Amino acid sequence: MLSLQEISDRLEIQDLMVRYSYAVDSRQWDQLDEIFTADAYIDYTAMGGPAGDLAATKKFLSDVMPNFLAFQHLVSNSSISVDGDTATARTMCHNPMVVPGGEGKDQLMLCGLWYLDTFRRDDGRWWIQRRVEEKSYMFVAAPS
Template identity: 75%
Template sequence: MLSLQEISDRMEIQDLMVRYSHAVDTGQWDLLDEVFTPDAHVDYSAMGGSAGDLATTKKFLAEVMPTFPAFQHLVTNSSITVAGDTATARTICHNPMLTPGRDGASTLMLCGLWYLDTFVRVDGAWRIARRVEEKSYMYLVTGTSV
């Protein structure tokens, strides 16, 4: 049976992952400072992205995400293990992304992945210290209209 603290920790971690998605989907890169630790390592290389520190991650996202006319990050089915002030999780991310095409036609890229995260509690708040993407699939649907 989970204690009230364990339930609270899990809910706070799930909320943190939603805040990450919100920051990315709205292009508010500075909100990521409230999601990650200052010394976080973020590895998006499994899906063709960057790997590095938080500054590298924010720069990569700020350059790449605006090239997609539409996208959403849905995070779900988190398997979270809490051990005091640290935690780990494996979370599904479904990320449809629209890529611009010619003559109004676009390509819908469906990205399925897992986030493998390590969390730490910093000054009473959970933060992501390490995030690694694990690829499940990438599927293209061409001729999609906007």
């Protein structure tokens, strides 16, 4: 049986992952400062992006995401393990993205991945310390 503390920890961690999705989907890159530790390592290489620190990640996102007309990060099915002030999780992400197509016909790109995260609690608050993407699929639908 889970303790009330572990239930609270899991809910706070799930909320942190949702806040990441909202920050990216609303293009509010500075909100990532409230989600990742200052020394965070973020690896997007499995889906074609870079790996690096938070500043490099924010720059990458601000440069690349405007190329997409629309996108959503839908996170679910988290397997979270809490150990005191640290935790790990494997979380599913489905990320549909609309890309401009030729002849004015937009295309839908479907990305499926897992976030492999390490979390740290500092001053009573959970942060993502390490995020690595693991690719499941990437598919571009041809325009009709």
